[in-house]
Amino acid sequence: MRKIKIAIVDDSPFSISIIKDILLEKGYDVVGEAGSLEETIKVVIDTKPDMVTMDMTIPGTDGLECTRAIHSIDPNIKVLVISSMMDEEIVKKAKENKVSGYIQKPVDPEELNTVIERIIAGEELFNELKEIYFNVFREAFLDNMNRLTKTVPKCLEEKDTKENHHSRGVSIVVGIIGKFSGSMILDASYETVENIAKHVLKRDIKGREEALAVMGEFSNIVSGNACSILNRKNKVFGFRVAPPSIFHGNSLNISRTIVESKEVVSETIFGQVYLNVGFKRGEGEWM
Amino acid sequence: MDVKLINPFVDAFLNIMPQLGFQEIKKQNISLKGKNLKSNGVMLNIGIVGDIKGNVVYCLDIEGAKKIASTMMMGFPVTELDDMAQSAISELSNMLTANASTNFSESGVNINISTPTLIFGNDFEAKMNTDKVICIRILVDDIPIEINTAFEKL
Numbered sequence: 186m187r188k189i190k191i192a193i194v195d196d197s198p199f200s201i202s203i204i205k206d207i208l209l210e211k212g213y214d215v216v217g218e219a220g221s222l223e224e225t226i227k228v229v230i231d232t233k234p235d236m237v238t239m240d241m242t243i244p245g246t247d248g249l250e251c252t253r254a255i256h257s258i259d260p261n262i263k264v265l266v267i268s269s270m271m272d273e274e275i276v277k278k279a280k281e282n283k284v285s286g287y288i289q290k291p292v293d294p295e296e297l298n299t300v301i302e303r304i305i306a307g308e309e310l311f312n313e314l315k316e317i318y319f320n321v322f323r324e325a326f327l328d329n330m331n332r333l334t335k336t337v338p339k340c341l342e343e344k345d346t347k348e349n350h351h352s353r354g355v356s357i358v359v360g361i362i363g364k365f366s367g368s369m370i371l372d373a374s375y376e377t378v379e380n381i382a383k384h385v386l387k388r389d390i391k392g393r394e395e396a397l398a399v400m401g402e403f404s405n406i407v408s409g410n411a412c413s414i415l416n417r418k419n420k421v422f423g424f425r426v427a428p429p430s431i432f433h434g435n436s437l438n439i440s441r442t443i444v445e446s447k448e449v450v451s452e453t454i455f456g457q458v459y460l461n462v463g464f465k466r467g468e469g470e471w472m
Numbered sequence: 473m474d475v476k477l478i479n480p481f482v483d484a485f486l487n488i489m490p491q492l493g494f495q496e497i498k499k500q501n502i503s504l505k506g507k508n509l510k511s512n513g514v515m516l517n518i519g520i521v522g523d524i525k526g527n528v529v530y531c532l533d534i535e536g537a538k539k540i541a542s543t544m545m546m547g548f549p550v551t552e553l554d555d556m557a558q559s560a561i562s563e564l565s566n567m568l569t570a571n572a573s574t575n576f577s578e579s580g581v582n583i584n585i586s587t588p589t590l591i592f593g594n595d596f597e598a599k600m601n602t603d604k605v606i607c608i609r610i611l612v613d614d615i616p617i618e619i620n621t622a623f624e625k626l
Contacts, residue, residue, distance in 0.1 A: 349558075352593075360519015360527065360586025368519065368586050397599055427519025427586055428624065430527045434511070434596025442559035443566070444587045465587045 188214040189305060192228050194251055195240040195267070196220045200290065204238055204267060207294045213301070222246040222254060229258050236301065239284070241268035241275065249282045256283060263304050267292060310421060311365060311466050318415060319343060319447040322369060322462045325411035329403065330453060333385050338453040346446040346461060353377070353459065355397065355433040357404040361412060363424035367446075367464035369408045370439060371400070377456030384455065401429040411462075478502060478608055480575035481528070481619045484568045487575075489612055492564070493543050500609035500616075507605060509598040509620055513537070514553070515591045516565035517598075522583035524576075526623035529598055530565050536615040537561050537592075543613070553592060562588045 191213050195201045205215050217228035221243065229237065237255055241248040252264045263285040271289040279287055286300040323340060330338050353374040361367040375393065382396035383389060390396050405426065412424035446463025482499055489497050513534040519527055534553055541557035542550040544564060550557045565588040573583050600622035608619040
């Protein structure tokens, strides 16, 4: 495995040398040191670390401001606070600033190593999920369309969701809960939803309510199947789905600002169906 | 109506909103609705699983959402519900529900929550997963917010 690159931010050369010795002994690659906000920014840009250890008290700035600066350069860099101060208030603030871990000085080498390993493991697990999840959901969608309607929809190109989605009329939202949280959205026009319902029920539908209920159940099955497959691939995911909520009308938009999500449009014989699935990167479980 | 299912959400508002710069949080009333919820412009859906299973949907209007986003951004003017404002109120729904989940755990009920999905527009409604939905109305600095909870039978 590749060596984890770590930069150390601390205003005390004594602390830096202690932390550095521990990190080197545990096999990490110490790529830089900084003692101010300016140095922190420079070190992060120059050395592109995977992780930064962060002191809280730094002259002219503080650990939280430096953390925000690091994340504005690259939000994926993990920040681990190593500070002599540790109380509820400051830990809460650290968490709000997306810090991944918090340990108190004097540093215990084993504790430091454990916290780093835990942060990296969570990160790798998320990357593993990111690699596979969308394909699994798309296959679950295609598979269930095929089972229920004996047709094979054609999927257009999958892409990362960048902007709000304007609904075709019916948007079904399924919350996903497990090691990471997320959600799945299926979106289609009323006409498509009614066509699918008629086909599945093999009769005329009694009304829009019934068609929406069928589509809700279909979404539940797709998301449930996809989560089972993901859980079989890695049981640590432990995904479960919440019951579907159905949003529908003449004018609605779906916003996905705080999750990284992917989407694909599929052409079915009933009309287009849009699938969007996203998960949120964990912020660590250190509290 | 089980108060145990309502108070954690009310307490979440009382805990979280003052931290974000809101002054006055008033609980209005609690009512029972059917499964169809009419939107006032903005809905935030969060899925819940654990000892309780279901969804919570926060409802407010676009003006209220903009005002809340503005207060959350230290009074920065919010003239439309842009990405920044959407992100702010999505995060708010996440914080409120995460806090509610902590409150639930204090009474021995363990739940986990999904990411929020924000739905907004001029004309839409929601169909929830249960036939009965408990609606709690709250005024946050005179901005009306509804907490709609649809929990399946325990």
